[in-house]
Amino acid sequence: MGIGKVYLVGAGPGDSELITVKGVEAIKKADVILYDRLVNPRLLEYAKANCELIYCGKLPTRHFMKQDEINQTLLEKALAGFTVVRLKGGDPSVFGRVGEEAEVLADYNVNFEIVPGITSGIAAPLYAGIPVTHRDYAGSFAMVTAHDKSKNGKPDIDWEGLARGVQTIAFYMGISNLEHICDNLILNGKSPNTPVIVIRWGTWSRQQCVEGTLSSIVQKVRDENIENPAITLVGDIVATREKTKWFEKKPLFGQxxxxxxxxxxxxxxxxxxxxxxxxxxxxxxWEIKEKALDRAVKQKVTSYRRILFKTTEAVTHFFNLLRKNKIDIRHVQAKLYCLQPSSIIAIENKGLIAQSADNMDTDGSLLIIGGKIKNEQRWKLDYKYGVHDYASVYETSIDxxxxxxxxxxxxxxxxxxxxxxxxxxxxxxxxxxxxxxxxxxxxxxxxxxxxxxxxxxxxxxxxxxxxxxxxxxxxxxxxxxxxxxxxxx
Missing domain, CATH: 3.40.50.10090 (Rossmann fold)
Structure with missing residues (x-):
């Protein structure tokens, strides 16, 4: 096996639908996925059944994997010939350390691609109803880290240029340094009355927003016990929120x-x-695995007069197995019945007609198709449907x-x-x-x-x-x- 390939993928800020199509395709072909804390777990459902999932998230007080360990794991898995996805919250190039990871891969001649993502500094404000630019409020926008590698952990930036030259500023993960941020912006020319909003868990239903000004936001955040992950947005643009907020109006927001x-x-x-x-x-x-079609059923499948599908999964796997066994669907003469409306739709999507099991007649041999079942479930089917054959075309287990x-x-x-x-x-x-x-x-x-x-x-x-x-x-x-x-x- 040769050297594999690494995809450094931005997963977006939280809402699982905000990942790019290219990001989803990378996940689908991955043999190994290293994912961060802020990645929506629903994205991992795109992964193959045999894909290895490695959690390497970071909390403010502890890291499951340090950056050196992450770099080493990426290298080891790629050099072993695997397709690897490094799944990172937001955009990997915006305070996501993708440059460090890419440099390590390049040093070892490992092939890689970087897949951009939607960054939380733009998405979180939008889900709070705030565009980061607006012709009437802001024609400039900056993304700033609220912590860095300095000894005291305070961001070492051009405060004067930021305060005087940028109209909308997004600070990433800035709760612990919020007072330092506000003080320096005021000292360097921003009005103490400049609007500020802190958005925690932006784009999630658990999203929390605290509004204030540079002079009041620190105490308000303390009062609300706001912690990271959070975006702090500074600028007059915050004033547009009251009219244009939309996400928080969804009927189950907060649930x-x-x-x-x-x-x-x-x-x-x-x-x-x-x-x-x-x-x-x-x-x-749940994990679903397709089973081989029983030899006896395979020999008789074209002779049954009635076929009953217990689930939509049964429909999918039955037709897959017909194709794998080179059985022409035109030779299956049975009337088709389903227990679930979704199964009827699945059959109709294949150009066939099915009816509800409630309308099933009693004429002719019956084949019931479903997943692997226990003996007591077999007994219930015997009691309800009488003599029949049962084809277990898939089995399920907890993943x-x-x-x-x-x-x-x-x-x-x-x-x-x-x-x-x-x-x-x-x-x-x-x-x-x-x-x-x-x-x-x-x-x-x-x-x-x-x-x-x-x-x-x-x-x-x-x-x-x-x-x-x-x-x-x-x-x-x-x-x-x-x-x-x-x-x-």
Whole structure:
């Protein structure tokens, strides 16, 4: 195996949809990903099933991996022939130390590409409703590090040039040096009444904004206990926020939701929740592996009169297996039925017609297609559908690579809501609560526990939980269900 390649990728500021297309494509082909603390964990879901995930995040008080260790790991993995992605929050060239990493790779003749990303100094203000330039307020903009390699950790910059020559200034990670920043800007010509906004966790639903002036912002930030990660924006442009803020108006803004999934077959509602403004942590993460088509089923597949798909995954893998086994779909004569509406759509997208299982007749041999199931689940199918064959075309397991990702996400969040979509999800939550350090969340009076059907509610009650409420038909979302969720904040 020859030398591999390294992609130094900007992941954007937090919102997972702000990564570039090129960044996503790099993640998809990676054998190894080294990711930072501020990278949205949802981006790692693009990775291959066998991709190695290495957390190298930094906190103000401790580093999981020092920069020298990161550099060495990039080198070792690339020299071993792997495709490596270094996934960095924001843009890798804006205080992201990408230059240092690229120099090390160049010294060893390792091929690399740098993929730009959206930097938080622009994105966080925009999600707070503030453009960093505006014809009426600001025609210049600067991005400034609020800490550097100086002995006292204070930024060593041209304060006079900054104060007098730049109309909008974004300071990165400046909470510990905020008083030093404000004092120096005032001493060098900025008015004490210059508007300032500090934006913590910009572009996330947990985003917090504290507004003030150069003379008042330090005390306001202390009063609100604001910590990094944060962007401090200084300039008259801050005054535009009241009219143009938009992100904070989303119905579920501020909701930090822990979404339990009882199985890989449960449809995730995370995308809908995020679109409404929430942060969502899904757990556990499920891994799906395709299985070979059973020899007996393969020989008989064209002779069945009825085929019932239990899940949408079953549809996907069944048709994949037909193709792999060189079985022409035109030779499959069965009527097609599905348990889930999404499965019907998946079949229709292949140019075929399917019906709901509720409309299935009883005429002819039946093949049921799904994932690997337990004996008691087989018994239920026998009871409901009578004589049939069963084809297990995939199997699921918990993807333990995401354990660190999930735990880190929970540590960074302040959970407001726990969603339990099914009875299986309740069982899974109780089984994994201690592993993910979630036990204390169940009886926290500040956290709403919402069950999404009667079975989930009954199971939660059986465990001694006290669900805040039960909301049925929350997915697909109706305005009524969104209103219920928003009221739990």
């Amino acid at each position: 930090q939701i822990l979404l339990a999934r009882g199985s890989a077959d449960e449809k995730s509602m995370a995308a809908d929740l995020i679109d409404k403004g929430a942060d969502v942590i899904e757990f556990p993460k 333990e690579r995401f354990d660190m990702v999930i735990k880190r996400s929970i540590d960074d969040a302040a959970i407001t809501t726990i969603l339990l979509p099914s009875s299986d999800a309740v069982h899974m939550y109780m089984k994994k609560a201690e592993h993910y350090e979630l036990s204390s969340h169940l009886n926290d009076p500040l956290i709403s526990v919402i069950c999404l059907n009667k079975q989930a509610f009954q199971t939660a009650t059986m465990y001694g939980l006290k669900p805040t409420l039960m909301v049925e038909n929350i997915n697909p979302f109706t305005q009524a269900s969104v209103n219920v969720m928003a009221k739990t904040q």
